[in-house]
Amino acid sequence: MSASPRHRPSGLAFALASALAFGGSGVFARPLLDAGMDSLHVTWLRLAGAALLLLPVALAHWRLLRRRPLLILAYGVFPMAGVQALYFAAITRIPVAIALLIEFLGPVLVLLWLRVVRRTRVSPAAVVGVILALAGLGLLLQVWTGTGLDPVGVALALGAAATQAAYFLLSDRMGSDTSPVAVIAFGSLTAALLLGVLARPWDLPWEMLAQNLHLGALPLPGWVIALWLGLVCTALAYATGVAAVRRLSPQVAGGVGYLEVVTAIILSWILLGEVLTPLQALGAAVIVAGAFIAQTAVPSTAPDTEPGTRARTGDPART
Template identity: 60%
Template sequence: MHWRLSTKTTGLLLALLSALAFGGSGPFARPLMDLGLTPLHVTWLRLCGMVLVLSPVAWHYRLVMVRQWRLMLAYGVFPIAGVQAFYFASVARIPVGIALLIEFLGPIFVLLWVVSVRKQPVARTAVWGVLLAVVGLAALLEVWQGIRLDVLGLMFALAAAACQAGYFLLSDAAQDDTPPLALIALGGTIAFILMTLIAQPWSLPWSLLRNPISLAGTPASAWVAVFWLGIVSTALAYVTGVAAIRRLSAPVAGGVAYLEVVTAILLAWVLLGQALNGVQMLGASIVVLGAYLAQRSASHTVSAEIPAHERETSS
């Protein structure tokens, strides 16, 4: 008997795999930063793996780069390089789960842009999504006790959310004949070149990678984290995310992508010992619900197809 999965089932499995892959970026990046690597160096290492895997794809779509170089440049700078660099800078200062939850407020930034700049009306569910996300964020940060987290870390997370909004807005600007995989491969190449200039990998303390890292209290090679970030959390995550979107509608793929938050929180707890308390878990659930409602509204408002992430990811 031959088993054959339907297109929708295959899409859901790919979206799930993408979310799980993206969710591991923060928990595997933090040990590298604890060794002494800067967030910029970790971002460069992650993009290096992505370029190594997707360079044949970028070469295949090189003519798209010639026709739409402005779009590719913006996509590489904001949704790919910007999200990852700001997210890792945030993870270096605040818990992984909180950083990712704040990053996932990106759809709310889109709705604010649509209302204030484009002067377009939004659905009532969008308003409820924004309100829920704000309430959930207040519980997540436990604002009644004063914000005890690193303020700069919170600002970096908000910057990542603003860059994440670029997925919506730039996808809306993309022409119908622009393959999503071309956006990722060419945008990733541009992001890698940009981060090479900024991070200056020739100054990267490579000797630190000979030191072991701690994962779930067990020593492990630092190169395990480097491999995971570059191959699993970036190349595999993006490719499976694009494949999922081709088989599912953008809202469904985007909804499954919110499992990235769950994955990141669980992995941060298991691998790093970063646990959220009961109130913060409730706040996290409300943030996810609010951001999801906003994401669905944003998808319909700007007619954008969103990669199944962080998410850079991100997540």
């Protein structure tokens, strides 16, 4: 698939739309979680909705299922099912913004994988990025106080970061003849099927979708929230992310994508009343700076990968 010509204004608009759409996923999931719906059920609803919306794309690229079955399976397991399930499980125990910030350590884990496992040389800038991200994490968790955050929630968010790192590594192996939107479509289908075994959607409290749930002080029907998660926070977010990277360089699109964290912090503050302490806010800024430096320093490891392919499937943290 040939790349679209660079067009900065529309590319920036797409990147901003993608960051805003992704940034609201945790906030919009909270009403369902707070009402008692299991995090696996919420994850399955989001992925099943996205899979249904992206089904025409999958049908149009059905040959990809035969050509790259392992890639599709891996995308379904790690970036789609893994990131979403672990992130939603994390926000049942720790604030939305903090869970997302921890997940943004994914690029740092990629660098550690390349250096420790693959024995790949990394640049000094990458080392600076890792140090900044880890220092920011220490500030965010306030480790000198013994951390008042739920340790299980932190562990789940770190798991989301690890599966996000797998997303980067898988994207780096995607050839230039592979449509990233098709991979996302098949990945959503695969994830919905796999999670269906664990989530048991027939046991899902469907009646909750007919009830009014509260997004902060705003009452919304449960089905509207579920539709928003599948349509806006997943299908639209991925599609606009791909469009952004095709019109911008991966570094520029990735940089705009970090507005996802800002979106999550602002929305969780306004709608959920979750506020970071001044030290946590400083830690958030240091994590974003370090993760961004680490992301831009990640080398491409696939020699046959078209420039920009590694980031085509969206911006850094696809929660």
